[in-house]
Amino acid sequence: METNQKKSVNFLRGVPAQEALEKVMPAVLKGYETAVLKYGTDVLQYGHFTGFKPLRDIIGSLHGVDSNRVVAGNGGLEVISLFFKSLPKQSLILVEETSYDRVLIDAMRYGHRLAGVPLTPDGVDVDRFAKIVNTMKPNAFYGIPFHQNPTGITYTKDNRKTVERICRENNMFCIWDICYQILRYDGKANDSVEISDWGPVIASSFTKTITPGTKCGYIIVPQSYVNHFTQVIANTRINPNLPTQGFIADFIQSGQYDQYLNYLTGLYRPRMDALNHALKTHFPGAFPCDIAGGFFAVLAFPNILKENETAFIESSKNNGVSVASAWDAVAPDFLDDMQKKGLFIRLTFPALDPESIEWGILKLKETAEVFKL
Numbered sequence: 001m002e003t004n005q006k007k008s009v010n011f012l013r014g015v016p017a018q019e020a021l022e023k024v025m026p027a028v029l030k031g032y033e034t035a036v037l038k039y040g041t042d043v044l045q046y047g048h049f050t051g052f053k054p055l056r057d058i059i060g061s062l063h064g065v066d067s068n069r070v071v072a073g074n075g076g077l078e079v080i081s082l083f084f085k086s087l088p089k090q091s092l093i094l095v096e097e098t099s100y101d102r103v104l105i106d107a108m109r110y111g112h113r114l115a116g117v118p119l120t121p122d123g124v125d126v127d128r129f130a131k132i133v134n135t136m137k138p139n140a141f142y143g144i145p146f147h148q149n150p151t152g153i154t155y156t157k158d159n160r161k162t163v164e165r166i167c168r169e170n171n172m173f174c175i176w177d178i179c180y181q182i183l184r185y186d187g188k189a190n191d192s193v194e195i196s197d198w199g200p201v202i203a204s205s206f207t208k209t210i211t212p213g214t215k216c217g218y219i220i221v222p223q224s225y226v227n228h229f230t231q232v233i234a235n236t237r238i239n240p241n242l243p244t245q246g247f248i249a250d251f252i253q254s255g256q257y258d259q260y261l262n263y264l265t266g267l268y269r270p271r272m273d274a275l276n277h278a279l280k281t282h283f284p285g286a287f288p289c290d291i292a293g294g295f296f297a298v299l300a301f302p303n304i305l306k307e308n309e310t311a312f313i314e315s316s317k318n319n320g321v322s323v324a325s326a327w328d329a330v331a332p333d334f335l336d337d338m339q340k341k342g343l344f345i346r347l348t349f350p351a352l353d354p355e356s357i358e359w360g361i362l363k364l365k366e367t368a369e370v371f372k373l
């Protein structure tokens, strides 16, 4: 927040806190130096398209799978995109009614078709999920089970397991994007996702847990899919950024990663508390529930209809709060209905201090009040 000028808060950018990046900077600096000294020209020369072996080995053992199923790439989005690219053309992909916008857009750009499934505070609506699977026979489901982007909900274990069972029984991929799994700030830990030979496919990223600029993510695919998938990667790019992967391998192995995660959860907890408090105070009863981690929450404004959307966003900006509609995050077949229910925005909180969050939510409430008249 700028204090000596007009106050302002930007709820748009889902980025790590600036102070977190400054905190990790010395370790990153040293880490790259160590990686080049330790691995030498191996991290400077062309390498294997599945990523840096020492990092894949670490990821494989963390998830209890053979490292030949692990592909380490330049971020979560890249490996998910490669996976979509590997699917048959015009595949039908089931997605949550609201999801990570870039993933939806990327899937459609490959020519895949999307169908949405409703979300509840416990995960997807499993009855609807089963019905859609039976009638539409999708090739894959993509979901974000922990601190979902954008709603912030976390699936219950039962819900997640039911989804996995339906996918397995129907011979479709279940792709879990678990990039927020370890980013839980309420003192509890999320379950881990067990991986068998069939799947589920797991995608994750070190963007939010180390830094976005170093850009590293990974995906774990079924054993039977390794050959086809790696061929698609080999035809797309050669190796990913190897010094980054060398640095991250050592960062994890030395225990610094866990220490940094502890710091991050401590930093983000009061921000999350401020968000929950402000939402409860100013927007009581708004879906979904308490935010327990991750980067996002959503807010719906039933009184701001399509024709008032631009005016509301403009007015909110004039009051110092930057927000935008989150329509890109909505599954295409849910869009019409959702738009009829009023404006829907995504809020992000980790990069904002608690006071700014409280102030920003209050301003949003005040702006919305004016539009009620």
Ligand SMILES: Cc1ncc(COP(=O)(O)O)c(C=O)c1O
Pocket: 014, 074, 075, 076, 077, 078, 100, 144, 149, 177, 179, 204, 205, 206, 207, 212, 215, 216, 217
């Ligand atoms: C659910 C989800 N998946 C993937 C990513 C992207 O990760 P990366 O920056 O590693 O590509 C994000 C970033 O916001 C995300 O929210």
